[in-house]
Amino acid sequence: MMHVFVNDGGILRWAKGAGAHGAPLPAETAWLDLVTPTHEEQAQGETAMGLALPTREQIAEIEESSRLRRASGAVHMTVLVLALAETEAPRLTPVRFVVAGGRLATIHYMDAQPFLTFRRRTVRQGYGGTSPDAILVALLEAVVERTAGVLRRTGAELDSLSSRAFRRFDPGTAETDDTRTLKALGQCGHVLAKARESLVSLRRMLDFLMRGEGDVALRKAARRWARGILQDVDGLDQYARFLSSKVGLLLDSTLGRITVGQNDIVKLVSVLTVILFPPLLVSSFFGMNFDVMPETDRVFGYPMAVALMLISAVLPVWYFKRRGWL
Template identity: 25%
Template structure:
């Protein structure tokens, strides 16, 4: 069985922990028949909260049968890797959340996935990955009976609130790494590792943005629906606070994308400048080598001519022939040195 937690609440307090989905459905029907509501109007006192992890096909069919889930909702739960969304099927709402954790050691954003089905008297959370904070949210709402009495919307709010709060930690980690990249770039100590780090962070920020940006639109719509349904004012205010936090996160992530794009451009400029400096330095070396080669080449020609040992050469019987050859070599080398020196090749 993939059931992680299964509880039925009444009046904000845990009443029972059924062992199966069938038992939960029967208990929920009996409680609703006996006393579906209590206290102030609009406060749902009977609520089942079921937590699943990678449910089997049989369990998904059982969920659909016992809780009246739409077949499209069951199909969505079956498929992982979806974007954040909130789809309404009659009185049931399917919400896909993408909780995130930032791994500072590897500079990676670890994205999870949670499917949340909320109905008039039930909440079903389906974990599609190892990263899940539903247990922490359950502890929180169980410690606040007044919140739990509000109904499934309150549980969904708590899950949204925890997810967005975790986003703040991801934002802090990304911001710290981007600051480090900026310091490396402006310190002039950048190398190929900095470029790789920028590209990796750009990929992680883009993935994080895809998990955050769609949720803002869905939260705005959900907040509007709560207002139209005359949901408790405190719940609407709390959800509005979550929306404000999400807007802040989205703004920061978009700013990160802009900063990383600028960092990529700056890094490319610095790399081009370093390559240009290296090319100029190499060119200077080539000039020096070419200059000395030319200076040494001229005396070599003169020496090679006199080293041919021809039988009839006028200079062989001339007393000043040897000194003249040496002088010509020295003079040629000196003139070439002066010329290259004037051109700043040496």
Template identity: 30%
Template sequence: MSEARIHCHAAGGLIDARLAQAGWLRLNAQQGESLAAAQRLHRLNLSWERGRAATQEGDFIVIPVELVLLQDEAFRETVVLFALGKERLISVEQGPRLHALDQAGEQLLASMGDGCALDPCTAMFCMLDALNDAAHASLRDIAARLDERSDAVAAASGGFDTAKRQAGVADIASTAMALGEAEELVAKAVEGQLMLARAGRWLRRAAGDAHWGPRLPVLLSDIHSLRRYARFQHDKIRNLQQSLMTTLDIKQNQVIKVFTVVTAVFTPPTLVAAFYGQNFAYMPELALPWGEWMVMGLTGLFALVPLAYIKRKGWMR
């Protein structure tokens, strides 16, 4: 079975068929029969169990790339396995078809003439460029969501939200969980940029610098710049998480302080009540007409003395 027929049977698209005839065989991990046929034809291991290392198998360089992309309004972890040969480029996607590779295929067809062969290095360059643009769009969306979370963190740190309701531990916990999910996405985005940069270096090794001129170095520079931007977002998330944890500690200390003040105020009256709860045979103040008022006044005084001391020390601020 020829590669063009394999791809036509797998994808059923005219664009994919033309690309397969030109030199780019695009497959999906769910197309088991077509994938197995391509592996037998080129003697390659294109399974996901092969690991994350880039290896050279025969005339092909097999390079896996893992990315987190925003597609259909949802973040998806996807893996694209590239097999770069001298006359053929094979890509295997895991999960739904990537819109970024669809756009790269349309650009390649628009730049090609009818019946022209496709340079595998040029095709891989276009795909890496499209994947880097998609990763950039994903990070911009994550950054926008982080700005919204920053307002929530500021409200929690301030103690009150716009409705003048005190932000409690549950509010802080939900914000912390959302920040944890964002941190995981950004960490995987950083790793994806590292794998894109590795694929670019392998491409430069296969094609040579003279083949590209300034285009590939510019792409590698963009990939590294986006990786630094992703790390900046990761540091931003860490700062927000630290702010939340500090706020949570402060709120816990406030709760303990309230209980401490209440205990200090009510301990002397409790002690007085304990004395008068005992059954003594003779209590002289009971014979005084103002004895009850004296005991009540002293009890109030004993309650105010520790409260005044606490306020003077500034422990209630």
């Protein structure tokens, strides 16, 4: 799908129906947002930008020279954007920014939330900036803001898990579902790993802008903005590192709780085995099928055997309690 935004008197606005049925794009086109473009839309974008746009395979390349480069008067930059962060399968989708001929093109194959939010806001009320660097700044700010929101939500979830992990252990309460806690911690760790990878790609792109590599197509204002937003990215990265260490602490605590619970179960089974062994020995002895058995001809033989079994069961319990094992 291709979304076309034009310069309408200094305001960025959505050009509804632009480029439909292969028609040429308006001369006022300022931003092309290509989401999983078709071959026809790819060709239209290449005509408007005056250069060949990268394919899906080229966008997915991980070499630094492929992600951040300047060629033929155009600037190519790739950023990994966090997508599907609220689901059980968060993903990173690469987004290629191409600046050429006074226009900005973005190519991505998953419509991440920052781009969707910015487009909707622009469709409703427009955006007060039509230069490539102004649109680029707005989009990257949306990506950073989205990442910050994901980290805040993950931090709040970890706080909730902390109160569950460090309260007094009570295996009878329904809240101590360690399996659910482990699953939640794994999900938080997965999201944090994706967020940190996205922040690393953002930092590399900002360093690229600060070095002036994109000076052919970007103004100095974008480089000044890059220096400012880099502080936010560094702060978010430090916060993500802190949350990652918190995930490790909670994971160790939860596994410790599971180990303690398992030890208590083994301890209980061991105590029951010791308690039941003497009565079982007595009953086995008096249950032997021999003609000549001591005490079998006594009137009080049976009560005596029962009493002996009870005494042999009570004595270990008394001893264990005295030693503090129960």
